[in-house]
Amino acid sequence: MAVLVFMLVQLLMQNHLVSAATFHINCTLPLEEYSYVTAPSIRSTLSIFWSSIFTIFICTWTVQHLSVPPQDYVGVKGFVKSFWRKLKWMLVTLFMPELLLGRALGEFMAARESVSYDPTVKHSVKKSKKWTRTHAYYANMGGFVLREKDPPHSSPAPSTHASSLITELPSISEAEIKDKSKGDYMVKSIALFQVIWLVIQLATRLARGLPSAQLEVAALSFAVCTIITYVLWLEKPQDVRVPTYIYTARDLDAYDKGVLPTLNMFGFFENNFLLRGWRIPASTVPNDLYMMETKRWLGKTDGWNFTSEDVGYVFGAMVFGAGHCIAWDFEFPTQVEQTLWRVASVATAAVMPVYYFVWWLLRDGIDGNRVEKVLNISVGVVAAVVYVLGRLFLLAEMFRSLFHLPPEAFVGTWSMSIPHVS
Numbered sequence: 001m002a003v004l005v006f007m008l009v010q011l012l013m014q015n016h017l018v019s020a021a022t023f024h025i026n027c028t029l030p031l032e033e034y035s036y037v038t039a040p041s042i043r044s045t046l047s048i049f050w051s052s053i054f055t056i057f058i059c060t061w062t063v064q065h066l067s068v069p070p071q072d073y074v075g076v077k078g079f080v081k082s083f084w085r086k087l088k089w090m091l092v093t094l095f096m097p098e099l100l101l102g103r104a105l106g107e108f109m110a111a112r113e114s115v116s117y118d119p120t121v122k123h124s125v126k127k128s129k130k131w132t133r134t135h136a137y138y139a140n141m142g143g144f145v146l147r148e149k150d151p152p153h154s155s156p157a158p159s160t161h162a163s164s165l166i167t168e169l170p171s172i173s174e175a176e177i178k179d180k181s182k183g184d185y186m187v188k189s190i191a192l193f194q195v196i197w198l199v200i201q202l203a204t205r206l207a208r209g210l211p212s213a214q215l216e217v218a219a220l221s222f223a224v225c226t227i228i229t230y231v232l233w234l235e236k237p238q239d240v241r242v243p244t245y246i247y248t249a250r251d252l253d254a255y256d257k258g259v260l261p262t263l264n265m266f267g268f269f270e271n272n273f274l275l276r277g278w279r280i281p282a283s284t285v286p287n288d289l290y291m292m293e294t295k296r297w298l299g300k301t302d303g304w305n306f307t308s309e310d311v312g313y314v315f316g317a318m319v320f321g322a323g324h325c326i327a328w329d330f331e332f333p334t335q336v337e338q339t340l341w342r343v344a345s346v347a348t349a350a351v352m353p354v355y356y357f358v359w360w361l362l363r364d365g366i367d368g369n370r371v372e373k374v375l376n377i378s379v380g381v382v383a384a385v386v387y388v389l390g391r392l393f394l395l396a397e398m399f400r401s402l403f404h405l406p407p408e409a410f411v412g413t414w415s416m417s418i419p420h421v422s
Contacts (some may be wrong), residue, residue: 027040041411042412043412049215051420052215054422055194055223060090063229064090065233068243073241098313100316101312102309102313102316103309109309110136110308115135137236137237138240146245166246180240194421195223198220202216202217210408212409214327215398215399217323217326217327217330218324225316228316306356314352324344325345331405340397345394347390348394352383359380
């Protein structure tokens with residue numbers, strides 16, 4: 001999408017529909033043989049564009065830790081489905097990076113709670129198994145799949161839903177789960193080095209009083225959210241394709257077959273949209289499954305509650321919006337655009353905390369009071385509209401302003417000699 005926007009602006013410039021001029025850099029070739037030739041101490045519009053876009057792309061692509069996919073993802077068709085699945089979530093992350101950060105915090109707290117839970121109270125069969133956060137992550141992402149008992153090894157058991165389907169934890173070690181993970185550490189290392197280079201460059205330019213591009217500030221905002229998400233998902237397997245099958249201790253009865261398929265019906269972007277009545281049974285765990293095991297900070301066990309996942313949404317939005325505020329005093333094509341950038345940055349950072357605060361004030365209206373319920377919904381709609389408009393403006397402005405940078409923005413610094421992609 002970013003590349004298409006850039007190509008469109010270039011096309012407009014070539015047809016003189018945009019009032020701008022092109023400055024061509026001419027470098028003199030050495031007249032004799034030298035053992036070392038330095039690079040020009042200047043950067044171009046394209047180098048700023050590509051380095052920022054690469055940082056945003058590699059951050060939003062490599063940070064994805066999706067659930068185990070359906071097992072019908074085979075062949076060319078399966079590859080296309082798998083690629084689209086990851087691309088879809090990359091685009092969601094591009095527009096709402098705080099969504100992924102919130103998911104990561106919710107899953108981290110859910111995994112932590114799963115490990116800290118004392119298994120000796122009600123489930124003594126767990127005592128002999130080592131249950132780590134990696135196991136908890138693996139289970140919550142659909143790594144363990146139930147299959148009806150294996151006939152050759154099963155023992156008779158009463159067919160009633162009161163009996164346990166599982167009598168012991170699966171005998172898979174943490175090392176085996178990590179071996180299933182296909183996380184590319186080389187790609188992640190490249191992403192990390194690119195982020196470090198971006199931070200060094202922006203810090204160097206700030207120290208020398210040189211302006212930077214709004215697109216670079218946006219890339220930094222994405223990078224910060226990505227690093228926090230990386231840390232939270234450090235022990236979560238990535239790109240696991242095949243689950244571990246667990247055979248039940250007894251046959252599934254009518255009750256089990258009616259309940260089990262509905263357990264994964266809480267996705268928002270996956271497995272249908274808003275109304276539960278529209279949903280269909282999921283063949284795998286949706287990537288936006290609401291983590292019921294995550295820690296609740298405020299609210300009640302049923303109805304309104306404020307969880308660790310919500311904390312992640314709020315924190316992520318604040319970090320992302322605050323990152324854009326770095327460009328508060330940057331030069332913009334017009335004074336109006338500078339003001340709108342400031343408003344959009346503050347709105348992006350503040351709309352989520354304000355929304356949740358109002359939600360907390362009107363929490364009783366969710367269960368009964370009609371006026372408070374309508375007011376709560378109205379606040380939610382206004383918050384969504386403000387957020388979407390603010391994000392759209394920031395996305396558009398960071399590309400438009402790239403073609404109206406002051407001359408000093410193209411002055412290179414020593415950070416250009418650090419290995420990076422541009």
